[in-house]
Amino acid sequence: MPSYTVTIATGNQWFAGTDDYIYITLVGTEGCSERTLLDKPLYNDFERGAVDSYEVRVGENLGDIVLVKIEKKKYWVQDDWYCRYITVKTPSGDYLEFPCFCWLVNDKEVVLRDGRAHLPQDDKTSLVKQHRQKELDGRRKTYRWREWQPGFPMSIDANRHKDLPRDIQFDSEKGVDFILNYSKAIENLFVNQFMHMFQSSWSDFSDFEKIFVRIKNTISEYVMQHWKEDFMFGYQFLNGCNPVLIRKCKKLPDKFPVTHEMVAVSLERELTLEEEIEAGNIYIVDYEVLDGITPNSTDPCTLQYLAAPICLLYKNAQNKIMPIAIQLGQVPGEDNPIFLPTDGQYDWLLAKIWVRSSDFHHHQTITHLLRTHLMTEVFGIAMFRQLPAVHPAFKLLIPHIRFTIAINTKAREQLICECGIFDKANATGGGGHVQMVQRAVKTLTFRSLCFPDLIKSRGVDSKEELPTYFYRDDGYKVFSTEQKRWKKKERKKLGAHFVDSMFPLSCIEFPKSVKTREELIEYLTVIIFTASAQHAAVNFGQYDWCSWIPNAPSTMRKPPPNKKGLANVNLIVESLPDRGRSSWHLGAVWALSQYQENELYLGMYPDEHFTEKPVKDAMAKFRKELAEITSSIKKRNEGKKLPYYNMSPDKIPNSVAV
Numbered sequence: 163m164p165s166y167t168v169t170i171a172t173g174n175q176w177f178a179g180t181d182d183y184i185y186i187t188l189v190g191t192e193g194c195s196e197r198t199l200l201d202k203p204l205y206n207d208f209e210r211g212a213v214d215s216y217e218v219r220v221g222e223n224l225g226d227i228v229l230v231k232i233e234k235k236k237y238w239v240q241d242d243w244y245c246r247y248i249t250v251k252t253p254s255g256d257y258l259e260f261p262c263f264c265w266l267v268n269d270k271e272v273v274l275r276d277g278r279a280h281l282p283q284d285d286k287t288s289l290v291k292q293h294r295q296k297e298l299d300g301r302r303k304t305y306r307w308r309e310w311q312p313g314f315p316m317s318i319d320a321n322r323h324k325d326l327p328r329d330i331q332f333d334s335e336k337g338v339d340f341i342l343n344y345s346k347a348i349e350n351l352f353v354n355q356f357m358h359m360f361q362s363s364w365s366d367f368s369d370f371e372k373i374f375v376r377i378k379n380t381i382s383e384y385v386m387q388h389w390k391e392d393f394m395f396g397y398q399f400l401n402g403c404n405p406v407l408i409r410k411c412k413k414l415p416d417k418f419p420v421t422h423e424m425v426a427v428s429l430e431r432e433l434t435l436e437e438e439i440e441a442g443n444i445y446i447v448d449y450e451v452l453d454g455i456t457p458n459s460t461d462p463c464t465l466q467y468l469a470a471p472i473c474l475l476y477k478n479a480q481n482k483i484m485p486i487a488i489q490l491g492q493v494p495g496e497d498n499p500i501f502l503p504t505d506g507q508y509d510w511l512l513a514k515i516w517v518r519s520s521d522f523h524h525h526q527t528i529t530h531l532l533r534t535h536l537m538t539e540v541f542g543i544a545m546f547r548q549l550p551a552v553h554p555a556f557k558l559l560i561p562h563i564r565f566t567i568a569i570n571t572k573a574r575e576q577l578i579c580e581c582g583i584f585d586k587a588n589a590t591g592g593g594g595h596v597q598m599v600q601r602a603v604k605t606l607t608f609r610s611l612c613f614p615d616l617i618k619s620r621g622v623d624s625k626e627e628l629p630t631y632f633y634r635d636d637g638y639k640v641f642s643t644e645q646k647r648w649k650k651k652e653r654k655k656l657g658a659h660f661v662d663s664m665f666p667l668s669c670i671e672f673p674k675s676v677k678t679r680e681e682l683i684e685y686l687t688v689i690i691f692t693a694s695a696q697h698a699a700v701n702f703g704q705y706d707w708c709s710w711i712p713n714a715p716s717t718m719r720k721p722p723p724n725k726k727g728l729a730n731v732n733l734i735v736e737s738l739p740d741r742g743r744s745s746w747h748l749g750a751v752w753a754l755s756q757y758q759e760n761e762l763y764l765g766m767y768p769d770e771h772f773t774e775k776p777v778k779d780a781m782a783k784f785r786k787e788l789a790e791i792t793s794s795i796k797k798r799n800e801g802k803k804l805p806y807y808n809m810s811p812d813k814i815p816n817s818v819a820v
Contacts, residue, residue: 164223167251169215170200172208173244175333179210180234180243180266186216187231188250189289190224197233208243227258228290230274234266242267242328246769248274259773261551263560265328273297277773279554297550305546310574313600315536318543323571330567362741366731370711370738373748381706381804389713392503395514396475396483397630399447401806403700403707403714404525405633408475408483410621411439411446418446418472419494420487424502428486430479438476442627445475445483449520451528451601453492458585458592458717464740466589469722471517481629488513490722497724508729515734516722519715522708523590525700527598534697535573536599537611538566538818541689557771558686561762562693565819587739587746589717607671611688613641613696633699636795636809640695640764643787645687694764698814705755709748715739716747754820764788764814788812 168186172178184207188195200216201207207214230248245262252258259277266272273293285291304327306319320326364370374386388394399408414420422435429438438444453470474487490513491498501513542563549556578584578595585591590598609615617623617634625635676682708714712734720737723729739747762768765785772778788811799805807813 163219163221164253166195166218166220166224166227166253167215168200168218169213169249169251170208171213171246171248172210173246174211175244177210177242178244179212180208180241181206182237182241182243183235184208184243185233185235186218186248187233188218188220188224188227189229189231190227191287192223192225193220195220195224223253227252228275228287229293230260231271232262232266232274233269233271235269240268245272247277259770261769261771261773263769263771267328275552277771278552279557279772279774279777280552281554294550294552298548302547305543307543311596311600313603314596315532315540315603316543317536317539317574318567318571320571322575323568326568326571330563330565332565332568363736364738364741364744366735367712369735370744373744374710382709384803385707385713386710389710390511392484392514393482395485395518397804398518398521398707399445399475399483400628400631401633401804402521403703404521404529405631405699406529406616407447407449407521407524408445408620408622409447410442411444411474412621413439414474415448415472417492417494418474418487418489418500420474420500424500425474425476425486428476428484428503442621443477445477445622447473447475447517447521449517449524450492451598452520452523455590455594455597455601456592457594458589460581460585460592464719466717466719467721468523468589468594468718469516469520471513471520473517477628483628485514485517488517490516499724499726501726505726506729508731508734509723509726512723512729512734512737515712515715515737516718518713519589519718522714522716523588523594523598526588527590527595528602529700530697531573531578531595532599532602532606533611534692534700535566535570535818538563538689538693538697539570541693542566551771554772555682555686559689560771561767561769561816562690564762564817565758566693566817569819583746583750587716587743587750608673608685608688609671611692612684613637613688613691632798632806633809636791636806637695637699639791639794640788640809640811640814641687641691643784643791644690644695645683646784646787693817694814695809697818699808701820702755702757702813703808704751708751711744711747712738714751716750717743756820757815758819761819762816764811764816766816 166188168188170184172180184200185197186195186200187197195218198216198218200214202214202216227250230250232245232248234243243266245264245266247262248260250258250260260274261277262272262274264272273296275290275293280290282294285294307316308319310317318326323331371386374382385394399405420435425435429435431438431441431443433441435444449470449472451470452468455468455470457468458466469490470492472489472492473485475483476486478484486503488501489498490501494500501509503510541559545556545559545563549559551557576582584595588595610619614623617637622628622631622634625631628634673681673685676685715738717739718737719740720733738744765781765788767781772781792810792812795807795810799807
């Protein structure tokens with residue numbers, strides 16, 4: 163009687179093991195086995211981390227094994243089980259691998275195909291064609307679209323983390339509880355002593371040191387020491403938390419009437435302002451998206467304010483980016499002066515603080531939330547709905563979607579919801595952050611997520627012109643390496659329609675399908691880069707750059723100055739966040755900057771969805787290239803007071819998970 167050896171690996175997560183009954187059925191081209199209970203007498207099967215083997219006897223040879231069906235049935239109480247993979251040794255000695263990597267919940271069955279990647283055109287029998295379609299039909303019922311707020315990118319149809327499909331939940335919900343994590347952060351940073359003085363102001367700038375924690379190997383202390391200086395202000399547009407806004411100024415906008423006479427003293431090349439613009443030495447940052455956004459009014463005892471500044475920047479003879487003019491509103495006029503480095507020191511400092519505060523809001527809501535978190539969720543849901551597990555694109559993308567839908571659901575549940583944590587410290591809380599996302603979505607395009615295109619569109623692609631733009635340089639390397647990785651994995655001409663109506667607005671410029679191999683390569687690279695490198699670049703430096711409160715105020719308690727000569731130390735301190743909001747802010751940027759326990763970094767794929775040797779070889783080469791990039795970045799950073807490491811592959815998690 164022919165015998166098949168079946169080996170089953172149980173996951174290492176908490177509670178991955180089960181005491182329920184596990185049944186298996188082998189389905190081949192010539193027949194199928196009987197439904198077989200997998201059980202070893204006097205032996206506790208399917209323990210966490212276990213690898214168990216069983217014999218499945220059949221009356222006749224089954225032919226080529228094409229499907230493996232696993233069923234879980236209740237023994238005493240329902241006991242979820244996480245199956246990593248199944249291998250089958252045939253009577254002829256061949257080994258077949260069947261990746262699973264999913265939870266079996268309640269009385270559930272899972273039908274698996276072998277680990278080789280299969281495109282639809284590869285499916286020759288009705289059996290596997292039906293399996294592909296049935297899997298997608300089930301997924302579309304499980305992963306449903308919902309519009310969380312009007313005008314937002316579509317998200318998962320779930321109100322709470324525990325309502326999500328088990329396969330995309332965190333292993334431990336406790337570890338990603340925002341309220342708990344922020345409370346722990348505040349306690350660990352020893353700032354809870356200030357929470358009872360929620361609305362009281364600090365005394366002066368040095369008073370902020372009471373909640374500032376010096377942490378070895380960060381740049382936060384350097385920021386504290388130099389935050390008032392123009393070079394530090396300008397440097398952050400290149401390599402700070404929000405290095406995505408600076409663009410070359412080809413013509414001054416009419417709404418920003420800066421003249422040569424205003425800035426002549428700041429120019430170093432004996433050129434007029436117009437000539438400096440022509441020479442490519444003038445850059446601009448415009449926070450127009452903040453114009454008219456409603457400030458936070460959830461606390462009636464504290465007025466909060468927003469601004470929509472425009473900032474002109476100059477590349478000096480030492481290639482440093484220096485601010486030379488700031489206008490705090492979008493409409494020029496007597497009550498909206500243009501602040502200059504030649505103004506009083508506190509006028510100029512307060513104008514820069516307003517820009518830094520606006521940059522913080524843009525970073526948190528648009529650069530971070532919308533353009534990494536929400537967009538990766540869109541790609542993830544579309545992937546689950548449109549690509550079966552055997553599709554090569556699914557196998558490629560699944561590590562980069564890990565926990566993203568879960569973290570976003572948690573954020574909607576606790577962080578950006580009404581009366582959520584966002585409201586406690588941020589001037590865009592109370593609904594302003596929703597308005598900003600709605601506004602930013604209208605100009606969001608696929609090309610703006612494609613890293614090389616975005617860099618080029620802002621006119622900042624030349625290393626010769628901006629030699630210290632490390633975000634750009636490292637991003638190019640990682641993007642290129644990710645793109646090459648896919649080219650070497652799949653040589654066939656592929657097409658994949660998995661965009662799946664991602665947006666509620668028809669004006670969004672996203673492809674509705676991809677039809678050529680080249681288009682697919684670019685699309686997949688954009689998804690992976692957004693979820694990994696781009697998120698790392700704008701997330702994990704938050705404590706470095708934002709823990710010194712005056713450098714990144716989360717709210718301002720006085721309106722933007724409408725005249726020069728009004729600012730002094732007292733006005734600035736009274737404008738900055740009070741003690742309580744400073745404490746919430748510090749706890750937030752600390753918690754958001756922490757890596758997950760057992761983080762999986764770019765190139766680490768312990769769940770082997772691909773089983774083919776050529777693909778594994780390509781992955782090994784990919785890891786080698788990433789290691790070379792990491793090494794070059796470490797070498798460049800040696801001796802630097804302001805090292806840039808947020809795009810170093812060894813610090814880039816695979817997915818948006820925090």
